[in-house]
Amino acid sequence: MRPRQWYRDLAMGVRFAFTGRGGWVRAVLTAVGVGLGVALLLLTTAIPNALDARRAREQARNDYRFSQTVPPKSDSTLLVAAVGTTFRDLDIRGRALEPEGPKAPLPPGVDTMPGVGEMVVSPRLKTLLESPDAKLLRERLPERIVGTIGEPGLVGSAELAFYRGAEGLSAHLDQGPVHRIERFGEPIPGTSEPWDPVLLLLLLVVFVVLLVPVGVFVAAAVRFGGEGRDRRLAALRLVGSDSGMTRRVAAGEALAGSVLGLVFGTGFFLIGRQLAGQAEVFDVSVFPSYLDPSPALAALVAALVPAAAVLVTLFALRGVVIEPLGVVRTARPSRRRLWWRLLLPLAGLAMLAPMIGQGGDAGKFNQYLVVGGVMLLLIGVTALLPWIVETVVARLGAGSVSWQLAVRRLQLSSGTAARTVNGIAVAVAGAIALQMLFAGVESDFTRRTAYDLSRAQMQVRLSQGVALAAAAEEFRRTEGVRKVYAFSEGYLGERRRNPEHGAQVTVGDCDQLRVLATLPSCRDGDAFVLADAEWDTDSADLAQPGRTLYFDPSYEGSPQGAEAAWTVPAVRDAAALPGLTGEARGGFLVTPKALSQAAVDTMTSEVYLKIDDTRPDVRDLVRNTSAALDPLADPMVWVSTERAGRYDSIRTGLFVGAACVLALIGASLLVSQLEQLRERRKLLSALVAFGTRRRTLSLSVLWQTAIPIVLGLTLASVVGLTLGAVLLKMTATGVSVDWASVLSMIGIGAGVVLLVTLMSLPPLLRLMRPEGLRTE
Known part of the structure; x- marks a missing residue:
């Protein structure tokens, strides 16, 4: 086959993707689904730069002198005292400044040295002090605000910080919080403390668990409008194309949608980048300038997403016989095979098995085996779920009209239903495993303090x-x-x-x-x-x-x-x-x-x-x-207990990442639901025209969502508990299950799906009109 012919076939697929109003709607829905995943992937590639930027800001404003030599008093020295405080559960960074000469250094982000009775505050602290609820804090910080700290002096947009003028600090020099410095930004000595192997395991599993659902959503998004695409390919066979050409045309359509998704994803990322400057998640905030993706990683995302879209499309067509008279998929499909679907989780367990019992003292875990094993177990959910849905719904029968409509629809297109809930099932399975791992090793990184809290707090x-x-x-x-x-x-x-x-x-x-x-x-x-x-x-x-x-x-x-x-x-x-x-x-x-x-x-x-x-x-x-x-x-x-700083950092990162993934889950599920409703608008209109009650159709849509999600969450629970048990065995920790936490994870997943389903009801009611039967 000549390259020119390949190019023509791919170009034809690209034109089909944007032909007609239906093509544009389908392309936009695909691009939105892919774009949401791309935006989160770009955010992930920006994390290393964001961490480096925060460290650089912290370094630039460092006012602690690590050397034992006290600089002599001069026109260019400054006395600094750490006077941070806490208001309710909000930590506030504070420094008292007393210049010893006109050339005393200014903190980063501060233009003028505050005098006695004056202070310079961060924008978020200024807003807090001006709020009516901060009366007690204003009593503690009564100084007059004479300016705000600029971005170079803050590690995050929501940071609470202040600098105030002081006098008489020399009487307390090098006693507790008071130091004399000649400049800000003295290098902070690096720590040589090695990472605990269990913490590294936690970090690896967190990244895999957060990123695998993103990949699942992107793979599902490129298959939006699959039934309509197959009908177009059947028409191509009718006018003389061979099977190879039809697959290349399908690849062109997928390529067009994924490239448009990259454009949308870049736009979503830029919008989210600006919004991130106004948000604070679990006490973590950033400036938009921090979120600059690594060029190499961004290029990798730009290359992998279109490639994955093409591969997923070709893989989906392997079981579809596209003939000139139609698509041989409207008949009863052949039963899915189970054996190869079981190979994925079994291979994942086989990769993790050699590390069972190592614990934190037996050396490092092999990061490649950890990443590969966890990924295969989670991807195994996406392979097993279509088979489980097909097997279960094939045995469902009598019931109400809405039940029968839902069951029949699932029997005809169980794969589409499984794809809809694959992402949420993977996310819940990973969340259960992580919860078990965190709960199991928490005692290793938590120590009880000796404080007598019965006598003093x-x-x-x-x-x-x-x-x-x-x-x-x-x-x-x-x-x-x-x-x-x-x-x-x-x-x-x-x-x-x-x-x-x-x-x-x-x-x-x-x-x-x-x-x-x-x-x-x-x-x-x-x-x-x-x-x-x-x-x-x-x-x-x-x-x-x-x-x-x-x-x-x-x-x-x-x-x-x-x-x-x-x-x-x-x-x-x-x-x-x-x-x-x-x-x-x-x-x-x-x-x-x-x-x-x-x-x-x-x-x-x-x-x-x-x-x-x-x-x-x-x-x-x-x-x-x-x-x-x-x-x-x-x-x-x-407090009665204290946790290790690195453990707390990983836990906070998990919460922040989970919040982003949950937002992606909700948005992607909503887009997927709208795409399915759009594909079925004529069927819904026909049912309404024949007298089917809207209430019955609405219940059928709810059943179509509820049955796969129950099966998906059940599978997620089994896989999550299995993965969690294996990870605990790897850390040489006893296996225990906090069922309340497991049920809460399942409830969060079900709640997201229920919320998305309720949000899709208004569009559903608009589609259930006889006018929807009109066509050109």
């Missing part, structure tokens, strides 16, 4: 120089605070400079100290030593009455300390108790009168609070009190 660290007694009284007066535990904490050594031995000192009244240790007796002026801690080897030697020790000693290369002298009084032994943080303390316990004011001034204060969780906004009331007492205070809410 918040902790506030106050700076040096804050009067502890007055601060404790302010917290007691805060609405919603039930009990206050207040301590001053410091460190002492045996020499002013470079001590070799040291101990912790905790100061509080007798009632407070009894929370930390069992005291023989106590009155103000007493001192005790906790020498029973295994890790504390110095306190017993330092606790010699009359010996001189020094608070806040200084070390080589560090700033000058206060070096306040303290003569050790007569001390008694005390037995340490598990403290509020769950750990027994060591060192000295001292009542206030046993210390000089100079020693007290070297100490920081810790306040632990028992709060009434039933009081609305009690945590924000505590934060407001701490901000009024000390602008550098660091309030912290205690």
Whole structure:
């Protein structure tokens, strides 16, 4: 066959795709379906650039000094204090700035240094502060807004951030949150911590589970209008074309629809790219400029989508005999074969089987086997579902008129029905497997904290120089605070400079100290030593009455300390108790009168609070009190468990990706449903003309959707549970099923289909008119 003839046949198929009003409608529906998938694929190719852009922005505004050398004060240095806060469940990044000269560096995105009583805020924080619901936050951030932070100074469009002017930060230099810097953007040391193999497995499975449904939808979209296409091909045979030519014409039609889909997909992506700048999903936001697809990956998508469209079309025609007198598919089709459909999931299991039992300590999982095995199992859903639908509906019989109409339609075109729900079935199967895997390994990346949440739920660290007694009284007066535990904490050594031995000192009244240790007796002026801690080897030697020790000693290369002298009084032994943080303390316990004011001034204060969780906004009331007492205070809410950062990042990425895939599922299903209704408009009009009630036809459409989706979700549950069990066995984790979560996944899938079906009812009612029988 000459290339010129191939070109002519393909060109004829392209012309057929856009011939007549019906051709254009069919082409547009195909392009919309393909375009939605292409848009999500382009978004996926943009993820690496988006992550790099966020890291670059975070790097550019880094204000933490990692080196131990403190730069000397000069006209070009800046004092920076981390003063971020939380409002309800919203984290707010905050910095206090005090320039030490006219050449002090400006943060990225800030044009003018804010003065004392002024602040520069991100656009989203400005909107929040102006809302009537942010009264408590405005009390905490009362400074006058003099500008907004530009895009170069933010990692996301919805980020809440501010810079405010400050003074007196030099008194707290290199104590807690205050640092002196000469520039923003000091390189952040890279971590050499290797990735946990189980986390890498999670990451691989997340990508496969999110992307396979996209491919399934694209494959289904290129087959829109398949019945009409086959009738046109039969007409071509009638005028003399051979079977090879008809298939090349069909390939041309598919190529035209897929190329138009690429155009639509690019448009959808550009629209979504702009909308992404206004959206925030699971606390993650981006700027449109972040979403630049990798050129190589975008070119790969542009090449694969048309190629896949042609291959899917030719594969679909393998069982269709196109003859001059019609399409031999309107007769009873031959039964689908099961054996080769079972090969896909079995091959997937065979690829995953060698890695069973490896766990997190037995080396890395083979990424190619993981990706291939998971893909084959999920694609196996798309291969098995048409056979299951055909087998089941062939045995369905008597029922209401609407039931019989639906069953007969499914018996004639079960493949079309299966294609409609293939994507949702694949997505649900993957979601069930991922849920099982996340639930199974969560304990490996979650640790219980030692905090005693029965006695306290918040902790506030106050700076040096804050009067502890007055601060404790302010917290007691805060609405919603039930009990206050207040301590001053410091460190002492045996020499002013470079001590070799040291101990912790905790100061509080007798009632407070009894929370930390069992005291023989106590009155103000007493001192005790906790020498029973295994890790504390110095306190017993330092606790010699009359010996001189020094608070806040200084070390080589560090700033000058206060070096306040303290003569050790007569001390008694005390037995340490598990403290509020769950750990027994060591060192000295001292009542206030046993210390000089100079020693007290070297100490920081810790306040632990028992709060009434039933009081609305009690945590924000505590934060407001701490901000009024000390602008550098660091309030912290205690939690019972903490998760590893990488695990949380993967989990958040899964939620964001799942939200995008669900949106694609809904949109693609709606397009598919509309295309099927359009193909059947004459049949619907004929039934209405013969007196069939619209209610009956509407119920038949619902049955046609419900039967395949029930079968699809059942198959998805079996495959998802199987895949989840295999993945858990690979991580050497016991297999367990959270049935509530599994049912919720199934319910979400069914809910999406039900919503799409309800949205398709108005077009269905418009099509059920006798006027639809008119033709040209």
